[in-house]
Protein backbone atom coordinates (compact mmCIF):
# COMPACT_ATOMS: atom_id res chain seq x y z
CA UNK A 1 0.00 0.00 0.00
CA UNK A 2 1.36 3.45 -0.82
CA UNK A 3 1.39 6.29 1.72
CA UNK A 4 -1.16 8.11 -0.33
CA UNK A 5 -3.82 5.44 0.28
CA UNK A 6 -5.95 5.74 3.44
CA UNK A 7 -8.61 3.09 2.84
CA UNK A 8 -8.44 0.02 0.66
CA UNK A 9 -11.03 -2.63 -0.10
CA UNK A 10 -9.72 -5.80 -1.69
CA UNK A 11 -12.18 -8.27 -3.19
CA UNK A 12 -14.72 -7.56 -0.49
CA UNK A 13 -18.01 -9.47 -0.49
CA UNK A 14 -20.95 -9.65 1.87
CA UNK A 15 -23.64 -12.29 1.84
CA UNK A 16 -26.34 -11.76 4.48
CA UNK A 17 -27.48 -14.86 6.31
CA UNK A 18 -30.35 -16.58 4.52
CA UNK A 19 -29.80 -14.63 1.28
CA UNK A 20 -28.94 -16.43 -1.93
CA UNK A 21 -27.29 -13.54 -3.71
CA UNK A 22 -24.53 -11.48 -2.11
CA UNK A 23 -25.42 -7.86 -1.26
CA UNK A 24 -21.87 -6.84 -2.16
CA UNK A 25 -19.72 -8.89 -4.49
CA UNK A 26 -16.01 -8.69 -5.01
CA UNK A 27 -15.53 -4.95 -4.60
CA UNK A 28 -12.06 -3.45 -4.74
CA UNK A 29 -11.25 0.24 -4.42
CA UNK A 30 -8.67 2.54 -2.89
CA UNK A 31 -9.39 5.88 -1.27
CA UNK A 32 -6.65 8.45 -0.96
CA UNK A 33 -5.85 10.60 2.04
CA UNK A 34 -7.90 13.77 2.28
CA UNK A 35 -10.39 12.96 -0.45
CA UNK A 36 -14.16 12.71 -0.23
CA UNK A 37 -15.25 9.60 -2.06
CA UNK A 38 -18.98 9.46 -2.67
CA UNK A 39 -20.74 6.13 -3.14
CA UNK A 40 -23.83 6.74 -5.24
CA UNK A 41 -26.24 4.31 -6.85
CA UNK A 42 -29.82 3.07 -6.91
CA UNK A 43 -31.64 1.99 -3.76
CA UNK A 44 -30.59 -1.44 -2.53
CA UNK A 45 -27.40 -1.60 -4.61
CA UNK A 46 -25.25 -2.10 -1.49
CA UNK A 47 -23.86 1.37 -0.69
CA UNK A 48 -24.57 1.25 3.04
CA UNK A 49 -23.40 -2.36 3.36
CA UNK A 50 -20.13 -1.43 1.63
CA UNK A 51 -19.59 1.56 3.91
CA UNK A 52 -20.50 -0.19 7.16
CA UNK A 53 -17.96 -2.90 6.46
CA UNK A 54 -15.24 -0.24 6.73
CA UNK A 55 -15.97 0.34 10.45
CA UNK A 56 -17.15 -3.24 10.93
CA UNK A 57 -20.71 -2.39 11.80
CA UNK A 58 -21.12 -5.18 9.24
CA UNK A 59 -18.55 -7.96 8.98
CA UNK A 60 -17.43 -8.82 5.44
CA UNK A 61 -17.98 -12.43 4.34
CA UNK A 62 -14.69 -12.34 2.47
CA UNK A 63 -11.99 -9.96 1.32
CA UNK A 64 -9.81 -7.48 3.17
CA UNK A 65 -10.31 -3.87 4.29
CA UNK A 66 -7.43 -1.72 5.49
CA UNK A 67 -7.59 1.71 7.12
CA UNK A 68 -4.33 3.63 7.37
CA UNK A 69 -2.36 0.47 6.79
CA UNK A 70 -4.16 -1.68 9.39
CA UNK A 71 -6.51 -4.54 8.56
CA UNK A 72 -9.77 -3.51 10.27
CA UNK A 73 -10.41 -7.06 11.44
CA UNK A 74 -7.24 -6.76 13.55
CA UNK A 75 -8.40 -3.59 15.34
CA UNK A 76 -10.44 -3.60 18.52
CA UNK A 77 -13.51 -1.40 19.03
CA UNK A 78 -11.64 1.42 20.81
CA UNK A 79 -9.02 1.65 18.10
CA UNK A 80 -11.67 1.61 15.36
CA UNK A 81 -13.59 4.48 16.98
CA UNK A 82 -10.37 6.46 17.35
CA UNK A 83 -9.66 6.06 13.66
CA UNK A 84 -13.14 6.28 12.15
CA UNK A 85 -15.88 8.83 12.83
CA UNK A 86 -19.41 8.02 11.77
CA UNK A 87 -22.26 10.36 10.84
CA UNK A 88 -25.78 9.28 9.92
CA UNK A 89 -29.07 10.97 9.07
CA UNK A 90 -30.31 13.45 11.69
CA UNK A 91 -27.00 13.03 13.47
CA UNK A 92 -28.11 9.76 15.11
CA UNK A 93 -28.00 11.50 18.50
CA UNK A 94 -29.10 9.81 21.70
CA UNK A 95 -32.36 11.60 22.50
CA UNK A 96 -32.12 11.46 26.28
CA UNK A 97 -28.57 12.85 26.44
CA UNK A 98 -27.50 16.48 26.27
CA UNK A 99 -25.56 17.84 23.30
CA UNK A 100 -22.37 17.85 25.41
CA UNK A 101 -22.82 14.22 26.48
CA UNK A 102 -23.50 13.17 22.90
CA UNK A 103 -20.42 14.96 21.56
CA UNK A 104 -18.20 13.77 24.43
CA UNK A 105 -19.24 10.16 24.15
CA UNK A 106 -16.26 8.76 22.24
CA UNK A 107 -13.64 10.70 24.30
CA UNK A 108 -15.34 9.35 27.43
CA UNK A 109 -15.08 5.81 26.09
CA UNK A 110 -11.43 6.52 25.35
CA UNK A 111 -10.94 7.41 29.03
CA UNK A 112 -10.20 11.14 28.68
CA UNK A 113 -10.38 13.31 31.80
CA UNK A 114 -13.58 15.30 32.50
CA UNK A 115 -11.75 18.57 31.88
CA UNK A 116 -10.25 17.47 28.57
CA UNK A 117 -13.65 16.23 27.39
CA UNK A 118 -15.34 19.53 28.33
CA UNK A 119 -12.72 21.54 26.47
CA UNK A 120 -12.97 19.34 23.42
CA UNK A 121 -16.79 19.55 23.38
CA UNK A 122 -16.69 23.36 23.44
CA UNK A 123 -14.02 23.46 20.75
CA UNK A 124 -16.07 21.17 18.49
CA UNK A 125 -19.33 23.05 19.04
CA UNK A 126 -17.53 26.25 18.01
CA UNK A 127 -16.16 24.48 14.97
CA UNK A 128 -19.61 23.48 13.72
CA UNK A 129 -21.05 26.93 14.43
CA UNK A 130 -22.98 26.28 17.66
CA UNK A 131 -22.32 28.56 20.62
CA UNK A 132 -21.40 26.15 23.50
CA UNK A 133 -22.99 28.34 26.20
CA UNK A 134 -26.28 28.22 24.37
CA UNK A 135 -26.32 24.63 23.15
CA UNK A 136 -24.18 22.29 25.28
CA UNK A 137 -26.95 21.48 27.78
CA UNK A 138 -29.82 21.14 25.32
CA UNK A 139 -31.43 17.84 24.41
CA UNK A 140 -31.48 16.87 20.73
CA UNK A 141 -35.24 17.52 20.47
CA UNK A 142 -34.59 21.13 21.47
CA UNK A 143 -32.56 21.62 18.29
CA UNK A 144 -33.55 22.12 14.65
CA UNK A 145 -32.79 19.33 12.16
CA UNK A 146 -29.78 21.24 10.83
CA UNK A 147 -28.43 21.84 14.34
CA UNK A 148 -28.81 18.14 15.19
CA UNK A 149 -26.85 17.36 12.06
CA UNK A 150 -24.07 19.76 13.11
CA UNK A 151 -23.92 18.06 16.52
CA UNK A 152 -23.69 14.71 14.72
CA UNK A 153 -20.68 15.99 12.77
CA UNK A 154 -19.11 17.36 15.97
CA UNK A 155 -19.58 13.99 17.66
CA UNK A 156 -17.95 12.13 14.78
CA UNK A 157 -14.97 14.51 14.94
CA UNK A 158 -14.54 14.22 18.71
CA UNK A 159 -11.52 11.92 18.79
CA UNK A 160 -10.07 13.62 15.68
CA UNK A 161 -10.25 10.48 13.54
CA UNK A 162 -8.44 10.59 10.20
CA UNK A 163 -11.41 8.86 8.52
CA UNK A 164 -15.11 9.77 8.52
CA UNK A 165 -17.96 7.68 7.21
CA UNK A 166 -21.08 9.66 6.36
CA UNK A 167 -24.30 7.84 5.49
CA UNK A 168 -26.76 10.23 3.81
CA UNK A 169 -25.78 12.73 6.50
CA UNK A 170 -27.88 15.61 5.16
CA UNK A 171 -30.71 13.45 3.79
CA UNK A 172 -33.38 14.31 6.33
CA UNK A 173 -33.11 18.11 6.00
CA UNK A 174 -35.04 20.48 3.72
CA UNK A 175 -33.23 21.58 0.53
CA UNK A 176 -32.10 24.99 1.83
CA UNK A 177 -30.75 23.60 5.10
CA UNK A 178 -29.11 20.77 3.22
CA UNK A 179 -27.36 23.21 0.94
CA UNK A 180 -26.12 25.23 3.88
CA UNK A 181 -24.89 22.12 5.73
CA UNK A 182 -23.08 20.91 2.61
CA UNK A 183 -21.34 24.26 2.20
CA UNK A 184 -20.39 24.42 5.87
CA UNK A 185 -19.08 20.91 5.75
CA UNK A 186 -16.96 21.57 2.65
CA UNK A 187 -15.52 24.66 4.33
CA UNK A 188 -14.71 22.60 7.43
CA UNK A 189 -13.15 19.87 5.34
CA UNK A 190 -10.79 22.41 3.75
CA UNK A 191 -9.33 22.88 7.21
CA UNK A 192 -9.61 19.31 8.51
CA UNK A 193 -8.55 17.33 5.43
CA UNK A 194 -10.22 14.13 6.61
CA UNK A 195 -10.56 11.10 4.41
CA UNK A 196 -14.28 10.72 3.89
CA UNK A 197 -16.57 8.05 2.49
CA UNK A 198 -19.95 9.59 1.83
CA UNK A 199 -23.07 7.66 0.82
CA UNK A 200 -25.94 9.33 -1.00
CA UNK A 201 -28.52 8.46 -3.60
CA UNK A 202 -28.63 12.09 -4.75
CA UNK A 203 -26.37 12.54 -7.74
CA UNK A 204 -26.32 16.33 -7.43
CA UNK A 205 -25.08 15.97 -3.88
CA UNK A 206 -22.43 13.53 -5.12
CA UNK A 207 -21.18 16.07 -7.66
CA UNK A 208 -21.04 18.81 -5.11
CA UNK A 209 -19.36 16.87 -2.32
CA UNK A 210 -17.16 14.37 -4.10
CA UNK A 211 -13.48 14.61 -4.93
CA UNK A 212 -14.25 11.33 -6.68
CA UNK A 213 -17.52 9.52 -7.16
CA UNK A 214 -18.05 5.77 -7.35
CA UNK A 215 -21.22 5.02 -9.30
CA UNK A 216 -22.36 1.62 -8.08
CA UNK A 217 -24.60 -0.90 -9.76
CA UNK A 218 -26.11 -4.09 -8.37
CA UNK A 219 -24.12 -5.77 -5.60
CA UNK A 220 -21.98 -2.64 -5.34
CA UNK A 221 -20.32 -3.36 -8.67
CA UNK A 222 -18.30 -0.26 -9.55
CA UNK A 223 -19.57 1.06 -12.86
CA UNK A 224 -17.37 4.13 -12.84
CA UNK A 225 -15.00 5.69 -10.30
CA UNK A 226 -14.02 9.15 -11.40
CA UNK A 227 -13.93 12.86 -10.66
CA UNK A 228 -17.26 14.69 -11.00
CA UNK A 229 -15.97 16.49 -14.08
CA UNK A 230 -15.05 13.31 -15.90
CA UNK A 231 -18.25 11.55 -14.90
CA UNK A 232 -20.32 14.36 -16.35
CA UNK A 233 -18.19 14.70 -19.45
CA UNK A 234 -17.58 11.02 -20.15
CA UNK A 235 -20.01 8.60 -18.53
CA UNK A 236 -18.48 5.12 -18.88
CA UNK A 237 -21.60 3.48 -20.28
CA UNK A 238 -25.29 3.96 -20.96
CA UNK A 239 -26.36 2.98 -17.44
CA UNK A 240 -24.08 5.57 -15.85
CA UNK A 241 -25.34 8.11 -18.40
CA UNK A 242 -28.92 7.31 -17.45
CA UNK A 243 -28.12 7.59 -13.79
CA UNK A 244 -26.50 10.99 -14.25
CA UNK A 245 -29.73 11.88 -15.99
CA UNK A 246 -30.66 14.57 -18.45
CA UNK A 247 -29.01 17.95 -18.25
CA UNK A 248 -25.40 17.07 -17.55
CA UNK A 249 -24.65 20.64 -18.68
CA UNK A 250 -26.91 22.03 -15.97
CA UNK A 251 -25.20 19.84 -13.40
CA UNK A 252 -21.96 21.51 -14.36
CA UNK A 253 -23.33 24.57 -12.60
CA UNK A 254 -22.04 22.76 -9.54
CA UNK A 255 -18.55 22.80 -10.96
CA UNK A 256 -18.20 26.45 -12.02
CA UNK A 257 -17.64 29.28 -9.67
CA UNK A 258 -19.14 32.70 -9.39
CA UNK A 259 -15.75 34.32 -10.08
CA UNK A 260 -15.55 32.52 -13.43
CA UNK A 261 -18.37 34.59 -14.94
CA UNK A 262 -18.92 38.26 -15.58
CA UNK A 263 -20.53 40.39 -12.86
CA UNK A 264 -22.50 43.60 -13.22
CA UNK A 265 -22.59 46.75 -11.13
CA UNK A 266 -25.57 47.77 -9.02
CA UNK A 267 -26.76 51.30 -8.27
CA UNK A 268 -25.59 51.53 -4.65
CA UNK A 269 -27.25 53.84 -2.16
CA UNK A 270 -26.66 54.27 1.54
CA UNK A 271 -29.51 53.06 3.75
CA UNK A 272 -29.93 56.58 5.20
CA UNK A 273 -30.71 58.16 1.83
CA UNK A 274 -34.25 59.39 1.29
CA UNK A 275 -36.90 57.62 -0.81
CA UNK A 276 -36.97 60.73 -3.03
CA UNK A 277 -33.25 60.33 -3.74
CA UNK A 278 -33.85 56.68 -4.62
CA UNK A 279 -36.61 57.57 -7.08
CA UNK A 280 -34.34 60.18 -8.66
CA UNK A 281 -31.50 57.67 -9.02
CA UNK A 282 -33.83 55.05 -10.52
CA UNK A 283 -35.07 57.61 -12.99
CA UNK A 284 -31.58 58.75 -14.01
CA UNK A 285 -30.04 55.30 -14.27
CA UNK A 286 -32.95 53.33 -15.71
CA UNK A 287 -32.07 50.53 -13.21
CA UNK A 288 -34.89 48.22 -12.00
CA UNK A 289 -33.86 48.76 -8.39
CA UNK A 290 -31.13 50.31 -6.27
CA UNK A 291 -29.12 48.30 -3.79
CA UNK A 292 -29.04 49.74 -0.29
CA UNK A 293 -25.84 49.27 1.68
CA UNK A 294 -24.64 50.10 5.20
CA UNK A 295 -21.61 52.28 5.98
CA UNK A 296 -19.30 49.28 5.39
CA UNK A 297 -20.79 48.77 1.91
CA UNK A 298 -22.51 45.60 3.05
CA UNK A 299 -25.58 45.03 0.87
CA UNK A 300 -29.01 45.11 2.51
CA UNK A 301 -32.01 45.30 0.18
CA UNK A 302 -33.12 45.85 -3.37
CA UNK A 303 -35.45 48.82 -3.53
CA UNK A 304 -37.54 49.38 -6.69
CA UNK A 305 -40.09 52.08 -7.51
CA UNK A 306 -43.00 49.89 -6.41
CA UNK A 307 -41.53 49.46 -2.93
CA UNK A 308 -41.88 53.17 -2.24
CA UNK A 309 -45.15 54.72 -1.12
CA UNK A 310 -45.95 58.42 -1.41
CA UNK A 311 -44.99 60.28 1.74
CA UNK A 312 -42.49 57.65 2.86
CA UNK A 313 -39.57 59.21 4.72
CA UNK A 314 -37.11 56.39 5.29
CA UNK A 315 -35.79 53.25 3.58
CA UNK A 316 -35.91 51.18 6.77
CA UNK A 317 -37.26 47.70 6.03
CA UNK A 318 -38.21 48.68 2.46
CA UNK A 319 -37.61 46.34 -0.51
CA UNK A 320 -36.45 42.74 -0.91
CA UNK A 321 -33.63 41.33 1.28
CA UNK A 322 -30.67 40.45 -0.92
CA UNK A 323 -29.20 37.00 -1.44
CA UNK A 324 -25.43 37.12 -1.20
CA UNK A 325 -22.80 34.75 -2.56
CA UNK A 326 -19.05 34.68 -2.26
CA UNK A 327 -16.85 34.57 -5.36
CA UNK A 328 -15.95 30.96 -4.50
CA UNK A 329 -19.57 29.77 -4.43
CA UNK A 330 -20.74 27.64 -7.35
CA UNK A 331 -23.13 28.89 -10.00
CA UNK A 332 -25.64 26.37 -8.65
CA UNK A 333 -25.39 28.05 -5.24
CA UNK A 334 -25.90 31.43 -6.89
CA UNK A 335 -28.96 30.16 -8.75
CA UNK A 336 -30.40 28.63 -5.57
CA UNK A 337 -29.76 31.88 -3.70
CA UNK A 338 -31.60 33.82 -6.41
CA UNK A 339 -34.55 31.46 -6.32
CA UNK A 340 -34.61 31.48 -2.52
CA UNK A 341 -34.63 35.28 -2.40
CA UNK A 342 -37.29 35.53 -5.11
CA UNK A 343 -35.15 37.89 -7.11
CA UNK A 344 -33.17 37.47 -10.32
CA UNK A 345 -29.83 38.54 -8.89
CA UNK A 346 -27.31 37.57 -6.25
CA UNK A 347 -24.95 40.10 -4.75
CA UNK A 348 -21.31 39.00 -4.71
CA UNK A 349 -19.57 39.89 -1.43
CA UNK A 350 -16.05 39.54 -0.06
CA UNK A 351 -15.09 37.69 3.13
CA UNK A 352 -16.24 40.64 5.23
CA UNK A 353 -19.62 40.72 3.51
CA UNK A 354 -18.79 43.87 1.51
CA UNK A 355 -20.25 44.51 -1.93
CA UNK A 356 -18.17 43.37 -4.92
CA UNK A 357 -20.69 43.12 -7.76
CA UNK A 358 -23.91 41.54 -8.92
CA UNK A 359 -24.45 38.22 -10.63
CA UNK A 360 -27.76 38.39 -12.43
CA UNK A 361 -29.88 35.73 -14.04
CA UNK A 362 -28.89 36.87 -17.55
CA UNK A 363 -25.17 36.26 -16.88
CA UNK A 364 -26.08 32.89 -15.41
CA UNK A 365 -28.16 31.97 -18.47
CA UNK A 366 -25.25 32.99 -20.70
CA UNK A 367 -22.93 30.70 -18.73
CA UNK A 368 -25.43 27.82 -19.10
CA UNK A 369 -25.73 28.46 -22.85
CA UNK A 370 -21.92 28.39 -23.16
CA UNK A 371 -21.75 25.08 -21.28
CA UNK A 372 -24.45 23.60 -23.49
CA UNK A 373 -22.55 24.65 -26.60
CA UNK A 374 -19.33 23.10 -25.30
CA UNK A 375 -21.27 19.91 -24.59
CA UNK A 376 -22.84 19.86 -28.06
CA UNK A 377 -19.45 20.48 -29.66
CA UNK A 378 -17.91 17.75 -27.59
CA UNK A 379 -20.62 15.36 -28.72
CA UNK A 380 -19.46 16.17 -32.22
CA UNK A 381 -15.91 15.49 -31.05
CA UNK A 382 -14.76 19.07 -31.57
CA UNK A 383 -14.29 20.83 -28.28
CA UNK A 384 -11.99 20.65 -25.35
CA UNK A 385 -13.25 19.82 -21.86
CA UNK A 386 -15.22 22.65 -20.24
CA UNK A 387 -13.55 24.96 -17.77
CA UNK A 388 -13.35 23.39 -14.34
CA UNK A 389 -13.60 24.50 -10.81
CA UNK A 390 -10.02 24.82 -9.65
CA UNK A 391 -8.91 22.13 -7.26
CA UNK A 392 -6.71 22.46 -4.25
CA UNK A 393 -3.24 21.00 -4.39
CA UNK A 394 -4.48 17.89 -2.58
CA UNK A 395 -7.13 17.35 -5.23
CA UNK A 396 -10.14 18.48 -3.22
CA UNK A 397 -12.39 21.09 -4.74
CA UNK A 398 -12.65 24.57 -3.36
CA UNK A 399 -15.72 24.72 -1.16
CA UNK A 400 -18.73 26.75 -2.06
CA UNK A 401 -20.00 29.42 0.22
CA UNK A 402 -23.36 31.07 0.19
CA UNK A 403 -25.01 33.08 2.84
CA UNK A 404 -28.29 34.86 2.96
CA UNK A 405 -28.34 38.15 4.71
CA UNK A 406 -30.46 36.72 7.52
CA UNK A 407 -27.84 34.10 8.37
CA UNK A 408 -25.17 36.67 9.20
Ligand SMILES: Nc1ncnc2c1ncn2[C@@H]1O[C@H](COP(=O)(O)OP(=O)(O)OP(=O)(O)O)[C@@H](O)[C@H]1O
Pocket residue numbers: 016017019023041042043044045046047048049050201
Ligand atom coordinates in the same frame (compact mmCIF):
# COMPACT_ATOMS: atom_id res chain seq x y z
N1 LIG B 1 -29.47 -7.21 7.51
C1 LIG B 1 -29.79 -7.59 6.26
N2 LIG B 1 -30.20 -8.85 6.01
C2 LIG B 1 -30.50 -9.25 4.77
N3 LIG B 1 -30.41 -8.47 3.68
C3 LIG B 1 -30.00 -7.20 3.86
C4 LIG B 1 -29.67 -6.69 5.15
N4 LIG B 1 -29.28 -5.40 5.03
C5 LIG B 1 -29.38 -5.11 3.71
N5 LIG B 1 -29.80 -6.18 3.00
C6 LIG B 1 -29.99 -6.27 1.55
O1 LIG B 1 -28.74 -6.00 0.93
C7 LIG B 1 -28.91 -5.19 -0.23
C8 LIG B 1 -28.06 -3.94 -0.10
O2 LIG B 1 -28.58 -3.13 0.95
P1 LIG B 1 -27.93 -1.73 1.34
O3 LIG B 1 -28.70 -1.19 2.50
O4 LIG B 1 -26.48 -1.88 1.47
O5 LIG B 1 -28.25 -0.89 0.01
P2 LIG B 1 -28.19 0.68 -0.25
O6 LIG B 1 -27.63 0.85 -1.61
O7 LIG B 1 -27.52 1.36 0.87
O8 LIG B 1 -29.75 1.02 -0.27
P3 LIG B 1 -30.55 2.39 0.05
O9 LIG B 1 -30.06 3.43 -0.92
O10 LIG B 1 -31.97 1.99 -0.22
O11 LIG B 1 -30.27 2.72 1.49
C9 LIG B 1 -30.40 -4.94 -0.34
O12 LIG B 1 -30.93 -5.85 -1.27
C10 LIG B 1 -30.93 -5.20 1.05
O13 LIG B 1 -32.25 -5.67 0.98
